[in-house]
Amino acid sequence: MxxxxxxxxxxxxxxxxxxxxxxxxxxxxxxxxxxxxxxxxxxxxxxxxxxxxxxxxxxxxxxxxxxxxxxxxxxxxxxxxxxxxxxxIRGHVSVGMVTAGPTVTVADMLAGFHAEHPGVGISLSEDTSARLLGALREGRLDVALVGLAGPPPPGVSVHVLVDEPFVAAAPPGDPLAARDTITLEALCDRELIALPRGTGLRTALDNACARAGFTPRVAFEASDPNILARLAARGLGVAILPTTVADTHASALRAVTITRPGLRGRIALAWRSDGPASSAAAALVAHARLSLPARQNTGARSMSDTSAPASSSRRKS
Structure with missing residues (x-):
């Protein structure tokens, strides 16, 4: 053998x-x-x-x-x-990244690591968070940037980079745009636009809806949150978006805070809890934790709050 x-x-x-x-x-x-x-x-x-x-x-x-x-x-x-x-320090490291993740940030991190350790080969792949976490636990990845809807799975340690609420986003002519807040249950009859199953955002949405006793009516799925926003801007449904993404589409969409329950999601650097399998992978984890500092976005402001004062005609649900 x-x-x-x-x-x-x-x-x-x-x-x-x-x-x-x-x-x-x-x-x-x-x-x-x-x-x-x-x-x-x-x-x-x-x-x-x-x-x-x-x-x-x-x-x-x-x-x-x-x-x-x-x-x-x-x-x-x-x-x-x-x-x-x-x-x-030489060898090879495998890095995973959630689809439509912060590509520029990851590229900068990997470029810095390569400059420090030119003898280490690097491979990068994209996938859903669920598959990335599975590959990480099986040893097929050394480190991954993933979306989390809750605590990390057993055997995985994380360094949270982004923690922010999700909002419901619709064009100004939609009745939803007249509200400041809306309960999750009030969205049960609306056609939603969301990331596909296996992503952190979609898992958070599906789990919250299940606890509320209904299945979300997801009419459109796309792996890029910016495409979700563009579909909502054309009146094809209500997009469930991270606050930061909704903010970038403030000219075409109004964001409404989701309450009871509020939805939050995290982007995190993840690696196996028992430690990387090689010195190269350990060096990558250490470098990534330093070059990707943790940051929190704990606010729950809607997009209208960032563009103009709320009108008195806006209603709450």
Whole structure:
């Protein structure tokens, strides 16, 4: 049994595809297939189910997978220990970012880290917060920028960067725009525009509506909050937006504070609670925590509060 066989096996399982796995490990696909076949012959069991459109681990493969990952992590740890003893930081780090996250901030952070540690390779991927947190816990990511609707899941530590309320945003001609506040339950019959499932904002919305006894009528979904705002400005529904995003669209939308319950969301830097798997990943977490300072936006002002004094004709619900 060779380490490269375990590496190829883990890559195929995580990519669910031989071609993508081969690209990931920089080996021709026949080479990957041949090495995994040798591993299967040595173990006397098929590890992968190749019969479907995607490749999946068999029961034997599921049993072998955690041991393969542990072996690869142990080797990486041994190399990291030697590098640390020699005063070197090198290797590779994997970073995840929630779709439509603060790209410029992350780019600046990664550029600073690269300048300090040019020997470390960096990969960046985008996904929903739910998938990023899963990849983080499984060791496929070293650090991730995620949206949180509540406490972080077990095994994950966070450094909160943004904590702000969500508002309901509608164009000035909408009856909702005449209000200062609205209860969440009062939105049960309105068509809503929101981020897709798996994002922090959508999870917060769905959970709050479930506690209130109804399912939100989400008519439109988009991964970019600015697109949600533009759809609402065209009268296609009420957008559920972070306050800061609503503020940037003050000329086209009026934001109304959601009460009973109020909705809040957080953007946070996340990593495994038991610590990064390598010295390079540990250095990245330390650098990110310094270059991405925590900041709070605890206000719950509506967009009209930032543009003009509220009119006496505005009503509360």
């Amino acid at each position: 060779e380490l490269r066989q375990l590496e190829y096996f883990v890559a195929v399982v995580e990519e669910s595809n031989f071609t993508r796995a081969a690209e990931r490990v920089h080996v021709a696909q026949p080479g990957v297939s041949a090495q995994i076949r040798r591993l299967e012959r040595e173990l006397g069991q098929e590890l992968l189910d190749r019969s479907g459109r995607t490749v999946r681990p068999t029961a034997a493969g599921e049993a072998v997978l955690p041991h393969a990952r542990a072996a690869l992590a142990a080797v990486a740890g041994a190399r990291a220990a030697v590098d640390e003893l020699a005063g070197l």
